[in-house]
Amino acid sequence: MFRNNYDNDSVTFSPQGRIFQVEYAQEAVKQGSVVVGIVSKTHAVLAALKRNAEELSSYQKKIIPIDTHYGVALAGLASDARVLSNFMKQQSLASRLTYDRPIGLAEITNRIGDRAQSNTQSYGKRPYGVGLLIAGVDATGPHLFEFQPSGVTQEMLACGIGARSQMARTYLERNLDEFAGSSREDLVKHALRALKESLSQDKELTVDNTSVGVSGVSEEFVLYEGHELTGWLDATFENKEETTAEGGESMEVDS
Amino acid sequence: MSQPLSDDANSSTPRDPAPSSTSTLKAIIHHSRLNNTNLNFSTSVEGPISITQLFIRRSRLSTTIEALPPSPPLLSQHGTGYDLTNSVFSPDGRNFQVEYAVKAVENGGTAIGIRCKDGVVLALEKLVTSKLLKPNANKRISTIDRNMGVVSSGLLPDARHFVSRSREEAASWRQMYKAPIPVSALADRMGQYTQAYTLFSSVRPFGVTSIIAGWDSEAEVGVDGQVGSGPSIGAGGKQDIKKKGGPYLYMIEPSGMYWAYYGAATGKGRQSAKSELEKLDLAAGELSLEQGIKEAARIIYVAHEDSKDKEFELEMCWVSSLAGPTKGRFEEVPKDLREEAEKLAKKAIEGDDDEDEEKMET
Amino acid sequence: MDCHPEVWGRPRYEIYGDYDHSHLHTSGPMQHTQQPIVTGTSVIAVKFKDGVVIAADNLASYGSLARFTDVKRLRKFNSQSVIGFGGDVSDMQYLDRTLGSLDTNENYSNSDQPLHARNLHTYLSKVMYARRSKFDPLWNAILVAGLDGEDMPFLASVDLLGTKFSSPTLATGFGAHLAVPILRRTVPDEEAVQQTTKDQAVELVKESMKVLFYRDARSLDNYSIAVITKESGVELKENEKLENQSWAFADQIRGYGTQVN
Numbered sequence: 111m112f113r114n115n116y117d118n119d120s121v122t123f124s125p126q127g128r129i130f131q132v133e134y135a136q137e138a139v140k141q142g143s144v145v146v147g148i149v150s151k152t153h154a155v156l157a158a159l160k161r162n163a164e165e166l167s168s169y170q171k172k173i174i175p176i177d178t179h180y181g182v183a184l185a186g187l188a189s190d191a192r193v194l195s196n197f198m199k200q201q202s203l204a205s206r207l208t209y210d211r212p213i214g215l216a217e218i219t220n221r222i223g224d225r226a227q228s229n230t231q232s233y234g235k236r237p238y239g240v241g242l243l244i245a246g247v248d249a250t251g252p253h254l255f256e257f258q259p260s261g262v263t264q265e266m267l268a269c270g271i272g273a274r275s276q277m278a279r280t281y282l283e284r285n286l287d288e289f290a291g292s293s294r295e296d297l298v299k300h301a302l303r304a305l306k307e308s309l310s311q312d313k314e315l316t317v318d319n320t321s322v323g324v325s326g327v328s329e330e331f332v333l334y335e336g337h338e339l340t341g342w343l344d345a346t347f348e349n350k351e352e353t354t355a356e357g358g359e360s361m362e363v364d365s
Numbered sequence: 366m367s368q369p370l371s372d373d374a375n376s377s378t379p380r381d382p383a384p385s386s387t388s389t390l391k392a393i394i395h396h397s398r399l400n401n402t403n404l405n406f407s408t409s410v411e412g413p414i415s416i417t418q419l420f421i422r423r424s425r426l427s428t429t430i431e432a433l434p435p436s437p438p439l440l441s442q443h444g445t446g447y448d449l450t451n452s453v454f455s456p457d458g459r460n461f462q463v464e465y466a467v468k469a470v471e472n473g474g475t476a477i478g479i480r481c482k483d484g485v486v487l488a489l490e491k492l493v494t495s496k497l498l499k500p501n502a503n504k505r506i507s508t509i510d511r512n513m514g515v516v517s518s519g520l521l522p523d524a525r526h527f528v529s530r531s532r533e534e535a536a537s538w539r540q541m542y543k544a545p546i547p548v549s550a551l552a553d554r555m556g557q558y559t560q561a562y563t564l565f566s567s568v569r570p571f572g573v574t575s576i577i578a579g580w581d582s583e584a585e586v587g588v589d590g591q592v593g594s595g596p597s598i599g600a601g602g603k604q605d606i607k608k609k610g611g612p613y614l615y616m617i618e619p620s621g622m623y624w625a626y627y628g629a630a631t632g633k634g635r636q637s638a639k640s641e642l643e644k645l646d647l648a649a650g651e652l653s654l655e656q657g658i659k660e661a662a663r664i665i666y667v668a669h670e671d672s673k674d675k676e677f678e679l680e681m682c683w684v685s686s687l688a689g690p691t692k693g694r695f696e697e698v699p700k701d702l703r704e705e706a707e708k709l710a711k712k713a714i715e716g717d718d719d720e721d722e723e724k725m726e727t
Numbered sequence: 728m729d730c731h732p733e734v735w736g737r738p739r740y741e742i743y744g745d746y747d748h749s750h751l752h753t754s755g756p757m758q759h760t761q762q763p764i765v766t767g768t769s770v771i772a773v774k775f776k777d778g779v780v781i782a783a784d785n786l787a788s789y790g791s792l793a794r795f796t797d798v799k800r801l802r803k804f805n806s807q808s809v810i811g812f813g814g815d816v817s818d819m820q821y822l823d824r825t826l827g828s829l830d831t832n833e834n835y836s837n838s839d840q841p842l843h844a845r846n847l848h849t850y851l852s853k854v855m856y857a858r859r860s861k862f863d864p865l866w867n868a869i870l871v872a873g874l875d876g877e878d879m880p881f882l883a884s885v886d887l888l889g890t891k892f893s894s895p896t897l898a899t900g901f902g903a904h905l906a907v908p909i910l911r912r913t914v915p916d917e918e919a920v921q922q923t924t925k926d927q928a929v930e931l932v933k934e935s936m937k938v939l940f941y942r943d944a945r946s947l948d949n950y951s952i953a954v955i956t957k958e959s960g961v962e963l964k965e966n967e968k969l970e971n972q973s974w975a976f977a978d979q980i981r982g983y984g985t986q987v988n
Contacts (some may be wrong), residue, residue, distance in 0.1 A: 117448055121569040122449060125461075127468030128571070134717060209842065211850035216836055227522035227663030232732060233567040249840040249876075254499075265502040266495075283496045413806070532835065536828055543824070558736055565730040589827055590820035593787075593797040656878055 117136050120230045120237055131237060132230050135259035138239035142185030144272035144308040145172055145244040147254045148282065153243040155321040156183040157301035159272075159309065173323045175200040178330045179212045181323045182244020185272030187239035194222050194238065194257075198216040206318070214248045219255040219263045227261035237261075239272040246322040246325045268302060291299045299346045300320060306347070315343055393606055439627030450566045462570060463563050466519075466619035468574035470516050473518035474635035475675065478576040479661050480614040480627050480647060484654035484685035485578035486698070487516045488661035490634065490669050491571025493676040506682040506697075510535040510545050513579025514682050514695040519633030520572035521621075527575050528674040531555055543589040548579035548613035552623050553570050559623025570619045574631040577617065580684045580693055612684070654685050658698055662706035670714070728825075759863040763815035765789050765883045766943045767800045769902030770811035771935050773910050774880045774895045774920045775928035778956035781809050782932050784940070784963070786947035787816045793947065797811045799965050801951045802881040805830060806960040808844040808873030809953040810851070813899040814887065815866035822865060826856065844873030844881040848891065856889025864888065868899035880920070895920045898935075901943045906935040925954060937969050942978075949973065 116122050117130030124130060124314070127254040145158040158172035168190060174195045182198070184191035198218055205213035229235045242257040256269045266290055269276030281304040292300065301322065306315055317339050325331035334342075416506070431695045447453055448461030456462060477489040506516045507528040515531060517524035534554045538546035549586050555577070562570050616631065617623040628642035645652060658681060665679055681698040685691040698706075729740075738746075765787050773782035782940070787795035795816075797968045802810045802823050810818040829850070833842055842850075848871040858864050864887040875881040883893040895917055897909035913931050914923055923931075932952065940946045949970040 121451060121567065123462055123465035123466065123469065123569060123572070125465055127470070127472060127572065128464050129572075131785065206851055208853050209846040211842070211846045212452060214840060220525070224525060227526050230522065230527070231562070231568055246625065260520075261525070265499040266497050267499050268497050279495075279497065286496060407822070509833060511834070530736075538829070539824075539828065562732070562733045567730040568732055590824040592799050592816065592820060592823070593785075593795055 119233055132260045135237035139169055139186040139241035139271055140273055142272045142277045144270060144278055144305060145183035145185050146270040146278050146304045147245045148297055148301050149254045149269040150290050151290050152299050152327040153294050153297050154247060154254055155301045156245045157295045157305045158183045158321040159305055160319045160321055163312055171213060173321045173333055175333050179248060180215055180325060181331045183243045185206050185241045186356050188237045190240040192251040193200045203224045212248060215244060215253040215255060216244055219244050222257055223261045243269055246331055247327055274308040278304040281307045294326060298342050302346045407561045414663045451569050452564050458459050458557035458624040460563060463620050465570050466570040469495040470519035470574045470631060473632045475632040475638055475665060476516045476576055477630045477661060477664055478578050478614045478639050479657045480653045481652045481657035482650045482681055483689050485612045485614050486657045486661045486683040487576060487578045488665050489680040490665045491678045491680050493678060506680055508695050511694050512545055512684060513548055515575050515577045517575040519572040525666055527571060527573055530558055534577060539589060547581050552577055556617050556623040558622050559617055563620060574618045576614045576629050578684060579613050581610045586686055634671055638664050654689060659706045659709055663710040666710040666714050699716050730750050757895050761868060763866040765816040767816055768943055769900040769939055770813045771898040771902045771906045771932060772870050772872045772882050773914055773932055774882050775923040775925055775927050777925060778929045778954060779880045779882050781811050781870060781872040781931045782936055782950055782952040783811045784947040784950040788945045796947060799951055801953050801956060802961055803848060803961050805841045808847050809955055809961055810946050811870040813868040818865040818867050844874050845875040847871055848883045850893040852885040852889055855885050859888050870897055870899060873955050876949050885986055889974050902939055905939055909935050940969055
């Protein structure tokens, strides 16, 4: 039987120049439930689908506010995300203490990227098994960054990661032109619709399984959960019945 | 220098019909020299040739092989177990992990550097992997110190590691000498650092080839933190010292090998980029920086021809003399100049296509 | 060389041996800086409605000896701040290099979000406080003049203890006693700042520099002056000469200058 000899650690290149351990870590991201992020000229929004282990258990936290101006959404190993988010919190506070300045989003993203990279070049370490979307507003405006276990970080206009997130990305690509000019409300709706696209047929977005994080120019990052979401969910999916009949069409008309 | 390389290729692995016209750029080699020692391991290798130099020949060799249709010789070496760990030699003296790292580079977007008479330009073909990426963000050419920068091809996170180490080296040089690091010294330090990652099984080599561009100041630079000019008369008065300065371009490969270049190219489209660079006769030192950015843009467009279906963004940075447009600082090429260069590049490409069609018709 | 990447590029154990800690354990109590050696005197600054004016003379004294007469004690930091240093000149040079590397770091990301004067002042105050907490202070009194995040005039001071405060008029050293009262006559508060024009502020500072030269024996009539505004950024002149000096007032004063009795 064929056995891949090049995938035992992250310090071995395959003959094609790939590092399988890192690629496998990227797979861990795809195991996590979907999260979506979008930016407009004024706002940055995160939306996430939360999972619970069983009916009676609580839901897994998906969006972590880091500083007053930004937060992250995670897909993959939540414990790895905690390590990274604690690091980010620490760095953000250091920036405020030393310079009296909220840390730039590109800067903090680079710092976790560099941290993740060092895990891919030394024996005995493993790559992080989590993908992050970092969204917020700094001195240069709203930003959204994607972080991958490989240490790759990219600034995005919109992004979705996690299980079945391809559907969300397809939605985002189709509506990409609208985002820049969108209002706060519209942006949240877009994020929720993108999230909905990635859900399996029998699932719905509810106040229990959805998280939304919003930050804007001169507006702090706020995490919305539970009943705070009722309004948005109702407004976004008001014609729920029709959608099952006509597919996504009717949802897009009003945007 | 290109000739011995391909000769070696022929003699050591007779199976590859390596073309004698392997397009390898003429390098200004001060720091390390490839002598004409044949890669015959049954006879003892001559004195000062270093292990890494051998590696680099081999990685150059694999570059050659890759350009040819099927490449069974290299592949057939797999599975013997010598390619599973870094820092391990195969019986014929190769470090496979370094060669595999080179493979990672060969898949990256094309990066080039051109050393002009009054400055240096770096250009990068940045492939757009998703529509959702923010346009014109995600810059990949990085500043190391005020007067120098680097562009890499290969694994992005490794490139960032390379950049942050370069910045540390530049900073520590300043700490020690209270002056900016010369480009040659940075290339040397980074070459050593990169090479260290081929020595141990606890790490893997860098999956990047990096091009460093910089301008060593031609004027006398004050010591960092200097607050006055010292006595104008008497003891301690200053003498006029001739400073060299000028444009410099280096390329560092995953093995840690590096050369100084007139024109350097790496990444997916390096072959066509190299042959375009060779046409420029850069060794003559006649090309101006202004012309250089136009050529750089054109070469990136030419190199992109092979992967035409993918979109890309052109990123360009430059550094000039103190009297030039960047005043000795490493900066992004201004948008209007870049766009003009791109326009000319597109025109040149279309022109070539027309010619091809005409040939076809006749 | 060993297999730990983090030590690569550091002095090699095989060659240099263990790090020599002996200099850290000299016999007797450890002594840090007890006094500044080569010193600069006052720095004065005043806010006006569009910006800040800051000035300091070009002298570095070695005790009472006027040792260096072309020492530039106003240091420009990017295009919207100037830092004026009083006190030890070598510590000033150290801080200048520190700020230089800070500026280099800031320029790595080509985002248009430069450190403004307020960030800079906070940073310097942390550096100064950290050093005094090691009982090894940087012997300086510093004024930071420039624009804050909202492009409003910013002026604040920090000293060797890390003490920091802000005011529409500020001066270090002798200037705190001799120049501040004069500056305050025109600019007593933030309200007055709004009434003051650039020309008035520059004139005021020049007059104060003259008084300082009359009264401060460690001063020079050669000075640097900088104006920071949103419109023109930093206008720094480093070789100004005090004009219209009149020593007539000294005629009857005993013990002034070379006249001893």
